[in-house]
Amino acid sequence: MTFPAKWGALEAHYSTKMRDLRLRQLFAEDPQRGERFTIDVLGLYFDYSKHRITTETVGLLIDLAQQCELRKHIDAMFAGEKINITENRAVLHVALRAPRDEQIFVDGKDVVPEVHAVLDRMAAFCEQVRSGAWKGHTGKRIRNVINIGIGGSDLGPVMAYEALKYYSQRDLTFRFVSNVDGTDFVEATRDLDAEETLFIVSSKTFTTLETMTNARSAREWTLASLKNEKAVAKHFVAVSTNTAKVEEFGIDSANMFGFWDWVGGRYSMDSAIGLSTMIAIGPQQFRDMLGGFHAMDEHFRTTPFERNLPVLMGLLAVWYNDFFDAQTVAVLPYEQYLKRFPAYLQQLTMESNGKHVTLQGAKVDYQTGPIYWGEPGTNGQHSFYQLIHQGTKLIPCDFIGFMKALNPLGNHHDLLLANVFAQAEALAFGKTTEEVKASGTPDWLAPHKTFEGNRPSTTILADRLTPETLGKLIALYEHSVFTQGTIWEIDSFDQWGVELGKVLAERIIPELATPEPTGNAEPPLQHDSSTNALIQRYRDGKRK
Numbered sequence: 001m002t003f004p005a006k007w008g009a010l011e012a013h014y015s016t017k018m019r020d021l022r023l024r025q026l027f028a029e030d031p032q033r034g035e036r037f038t039i040d041v042l043g044l045y046f047d048y049s050k051h052r053i054t055t056e057t058v059g060l061l062i063d064l065a066q067q068c069e070l071r072k073h074i075d076a077m078f079a080g081e082k083i084n085i086t087e088n089r090a091v092l093h094v095a096l097r098a099p100r101d102e103q104i105f106v107d108g109k110d111v112v113p114e115v116h117a118v119l120d121r122m123a124a125f126c127e128q129v130r131s132g133a134w135k136g137h138t139g140k141r142i143r144n145v146i147n148i149g150i151g152g153s154d155l156g157p158v159m160a161y162e163a164l165k166y167y168s169q170r171d172l173t174f175r176f177v178s179n180v181d182g183t184d185f186v187e188a189t190r191d192l193d194a195e196e197t198l199f200i201v202s203s204k205t206f207t208t209l210e211t212m213t214n215a216r217s218a219r220e221w222t223l224a225s226l227k228n229e230k231a232v233a234k235h236f237v238a239v240s241t242n243t244a245k246v247e248e249f250g251i252d253s254a255n256m257f258g259f260w261d262w263v264g265g266r267y268s269m270d271s272a273i274g275l276s277t278m279i280a281i282g283p284q285q286f287r288d289m290l291g292g293f294h295a296m297d298e299h300f301r302t303t304p305f306e307r308n309l310p311v312l313m314g315l316l317a318v319w320y321n322d323f324f325d326a327q328t329v330a331v332l333p334y335e336q337y338l339k340r341f342p343a344y345l346q347q348l349t350m351e352s353n354g355k356h357v358t359l360q361g362a363k364v365d366y367q368t369g370p371i372y373w374g375e376p377g378t379n380g381q382h383s384f385y386q387l388i389h390q391g392t393k394l395i396p397c398d399f400i401g402f403m404k405a406l407n408p409l410g411n412h413h414d415l416l417l418a419n420v421f422a423q424a425e426a427l428a429f430g431k432t433t434e435e436v437k438a439s440g441t442p443d444w445l446a447p448h449k450t451f452e453g454n455r456p457s458t459t460i461l462a463d464r465l466t467p468e469t470l471g472k473l474i475a476l477y478e479h480s481v482f483t484q485g486t487i488w489e490i491d492s493f494d495q496w497g498v499e500l501g502k503v504l505a506e507r508i509i510p511e512l513a514t515p516e517p518t519g520n521a522e523p524p525l526q527h528d529s530s531t532n533a534l535i536q537r538y539r540d541g542k543r544k
């Protein structure tokens with residue numbers, strides 16, 4: 001692997017000073033380290049002291065960011081420049097949470113008024129559904145809301161609904177259908193009454209195979225009960241950028257909430273794609289969430305890199321990914337409501353930075369986006385933490401905890417937080433063979449019970465999980481992804497890698513269709529021998 005020349009100073013720093021330096025030593029040499037390497041801002045306490053870094057490392061990482069013109073790139077994004085060069089699009093999710101009085105221009109047009117016009121329409125609609133004023137075709141109020149979407153049109157809504165369930169209107173049921181596997185739709189609807197069910201068909205393009213297939217099944221399911229085409233107007237709304245396709249599907253554009261091509265799917269949960277979230281928590285709390293996003297946007301845009309949370313988080317990801325050859329990052333929220341947060345982050349991080357060529361189209365000669373994964377604590381501790389503690393792979397971890405429980409119950413919360421702190425401590429400092437032996441372990445067993453330690457983590461603590469805090473946390477990761485992509489000089493906002501599979505599936509779909517009863521021959525297969533055999537096996541198996 002060869003790094004660009006501007007990485008040279010960091011490479012030398014890594015190999016001469018940092019590779020073998022131990023956190024035990026860093027903490028022993030600097031009793032204030034735990035306070036010095038923390039930032040307390042926007043209600044987030046960000047402790048990055050348990051990383052294999054020194055002040056010099058941070059300085060060199062920031063030098064790298066400067067050489068990569070991170071500031072200029074940030075300004076370009078906020079100014080609406082077309083930084084998604086392969087799709088010739090601006091990248092303006094920050095405009096989705098800009099206050100009414102701000103101005104952000106795309107092609108000379110201020111987009112903030114349109115953003116708020118849609119938010120206002122969403123709010124009016126949500127109030128109708130939440131109050132029961134919006135009636136279904138037979139006059140019954142809506143009790144069930146089903147979002148149909150996939151990728152960015154699903155993961156954000158699901159994650160936000162789960163994360164903010166505590167704040168949701170509990171007499172409404174929310175379900176999310178994404179998979180083209182019919183089980184997803186059937187299980188989501190099996191106990192629901194079509195008269196009381198509203199579908200939100202969420203798709204930026206309104207052409208996505210999974211979503212359109214599920215939307216058609218939803219219409220059939222609705223009409224099978226309500227037996228009148230007019231019911232569609234009361235039971236279906238659409239969220240999309242594609243008015244023509246929405247109308248073609250049969251949803252009145254009066255029941256459509258729009259957004260714009262400068263919002264990437266995985267950055268769209270603040271747009272009308274968040275309609276289910278807004279119905280769940282109400283317009284005011286949705287706006288509080290946007291306020292949290294905006295606060296982090298402003299922090300990212302204006303704060304010097306030394307104190308800038310997304311910049312530091314992004315640079316640490318680069319540090320481990322490219323110098324320590326760490327291939328993954330574990331996100332470990334110690335908050336049950338954040339159970340879908342790691343899944344949400346997987347699309348955000350990996351669809352953004354899973355790229356192998358630079359903006360100029362040259363193949364990169366270094367590692368780009370790491371694999372993000374995780375589970376809520378403490379469940380992961382009884383599953384995969386063994387490997388993080390004693391395996392052969394280095395896995396930087398993000399621990400996320402809250403000072404206050406939303407559901408206080410006995411001493412549960414103390415036990416939960418004790419585990420956050422203990423895990424980060426154990427990973428960093430481990431237990432030496434001498435310490436193991438000193439506690440009476442026989443020599444032969446000591447290696448098995450030794451913890452090498454020196455395993456890095458960030459701990460993020462906040463007061464309690466609120467809509468606003470959730471917004472801050474998501475924007476933190478969004479801008480960390482942007483920082484990483486800027487250092488790697490890749491386009492973090494396109495996703496060409498998902499296309500080939502879609503095209504090949506379109507070719508295979510007719511090849512799987514049941515043969516005509518007239519006995520027409522099945523279409524000949526012209527794939528590789530493996531794919532041909534798999535398709536043939538499926539055709540035969542289906543017939544039996």
Ligand code: F6P
Pocket residue numbers: 150151152153202203204205206207208211265266351495498
């Ligand atoms: O999986 C590719 C992708 O294009 C994602 O980027 C996007 O979030 C998802 O499909 C859904 O797309 P749409 O909202 O257009 O249905």
